[in-house]
Amino acid sequence: MADRKTTALAGLKVIELARILAGPWIGQTLADLGADVIKVESPQGDDTRSWGPPFINRPDGKGGTEKVAAYFHAANRGKRSIVCDFAVAADLEKLKDLIAEADVLVENFRVGGLKKFGLDYESVAKLNPRIVYASVTGFGQTGPRASHPGYDFLIQGMCGIMDLTGEPEREPQKVGVAWIDIFTGLYGVIGIQAALVERERSGRGQQIDLSLMDTGVAVLANQAMNYLAGNNLPRRLGNAHPNIVPYQVFPAADGHIIIACGNDRQFTALCDVLGLGGYSSDPAYVSNAARVTNRIALCEAIAEATKSRAKTELIAALEHAGVPGGPINTVGEALNDPQVRARGLQIEPEGLPGLRTPILFSRSALSLERAAPILGDTACHFPRSDAEEGTI
Numbered sequence: 001m002a003d004r005k006t007t008a009l010a011g012l013k014v015i016e017l018a019r020i021l022a023g024p025w026i027g028q029t030l031a032d033l034g035a036d037v038i039k040v041e042s043p044q045g046d047d048t049r050s051w052g053p054p055f056i057n058r059p060d061g062k063g064g065t066e067k068v069a070a071y072f073h074a075a076n077r078g079k080r081s082i083v084c085d086f087a088v089a090a091d092l093e094k095l096k097d098l099i100a101e102a103d104v105l106v107e108n109f110r111v112g113g114l115k116k117f118g119l120d121y122e123s124v125a126k127l128n129p130r131i132v133y134a135s136v137t138g139f140g141q142t143g144p145r146a147s148h149p150g151y152d153f154l155i156q157g158m159c160g161i162m163d164l165t166g167e168p169e170r171e172p173q174k175v176g177v178a179w180i181d182i183f184t185g186l187y188g189v190i191g192i193q194a195a196l197v198e199r200e201r202s203g204r205g206q207q208i209d210l211s212l213m214d215t216g217v218a219v220l221a222n223q224a225m226n227y228l229a230g231n232n233l234p235r236r237l238g239n240a241h242p243n244i245v246p247y248q249v250f251p252a253a254d255g256h257i258i259i260a261c262g263n264d265r266q267f268t269a270l271c272d273v274l275g276l277g278g279y280s281s282d283p284a285y286v287s288n289a290a291r292v293t294n295r296i297a298l299c300e301a302i303a304e305a306t307k308s309r310a311k312t313e314l315i316a317a318l319e320h321a322g323v324p325g326g327p328i329n330t331v332g333e334a335l336n337d338p339q340v341r342a343r344g345l346q347i348e349p350e351g352l353p354g355l356r357t358p359i360l361f362s363r364s365a366l367s368l369e370r371a372a373p374i375l376g377d378t379a380c381h382f383p384r385s386d387a388e389e390g391t392i
Contacts, residue, residue, distance in 0.1 A: 007034025008364040012196075014038070014104040015095075016079065019046040021152070021178050022212065023108040023136045024075040025185025025190070030104070031078030032357035034367045038378060039079040040095060045375045048072040056352060060374050073372045077354050081373035086117050087177040095119075100128050100363070104192055108136040112147050121207040131205040134188050140211035150212045152178040159216025164223055167238045184215040245291035246270070246299055249328065251307040252314055259302070260324040264288065269321040274305035 012035040016027040024039070029334060031037040039046070046086075052069030060066040078214060082098075084091045096118070099105060105124060107114060114120045121133045135141060138150010151392035156162050156174045191208040199205055214372070217224070221235045224241060234242055241247035246267070247260045261267045264287065268280040279285050279301065284294045291298055311327060318325035327333075334340060347356050350371040 006365045007367045009034040013102045015102045016374050017107040021181040022184040023106050026106050026188040029189045032366050037079040038085050039081045076372035078370045080378035083376040086235045104132045106134045134208040136210045139213050141209045153179045155180050155212040155216045168236045245295045252311040270323045273317050273321050
């Protein structure tokens, strides 16, 4: 068990007025880093409590059993929960008392949705000028779509990533997890930490405006630059890479493997492993730029050489030669990989399964002792010793 006093964010007080994934991911990450995170839920609880199966059953502390979807547990570890009905004046006043003592507030309501409750940034800043107030919406606080709701799947379609994902002749594909929600949550943590550092200089908090659409476009990375630099429209290439060859999936006798050559030395070594020595000196393939130009013929030759060899034998040969290559694991195989187990990514707070935040410090500990909260498990105050529907 980590001692909360040894964690990097020990003493930081966070109020989470967020549901689903992006906002809760911010709260969970801050909780893993040691912050005291209070999740404020409606009487019905976060929507994801019912997003199953599968469900996890556990005692509710009141003599009964709470049945909550595994999805909820994926994004709410380490927090405490209070129930607050914004329509009840007493509940709202207790919440404002909490906010007055907090360092950070995370919310994902529609733009303007908290104003009538006095929970918008301008109102909260008068109550607590030092508050760092992170707002997560689909499209941001400004712009022609600011009032529109946004969900990860919709934004994946709008930001361009789905047009880059999947086979060229088949329908566009989304990423297999809520990729933009997760990225927005991580950018939210970065923004909050930066604002806390700035607060040490200025003495004042500020609002952080986080948009799923902004995030989705911003992390297009090299694909966006390929377009901006050359006005060449990137398109779906299946498992191939637009800028590196060979860097894709290849067939084996018993399945498929990944080969990812990042430089000419690795390509030469790959050719030696596969008995394609002449290719590494051929002007058509000697450089990465040449290989990109002639990718179809080269990758067909590589596939012909790999398809008769077993996955484990081929991967071992690549590893011995210093060529990046590996299997395509199922989720179960990934979670049980010896490297993953050695790194301690799987945890069991309060006997429930989970995955820790993938950050390890040389001195500071993570706070991993608390599972996701029972709905309303916490009295409505920060211990001295220690609404309207959102959009995502």
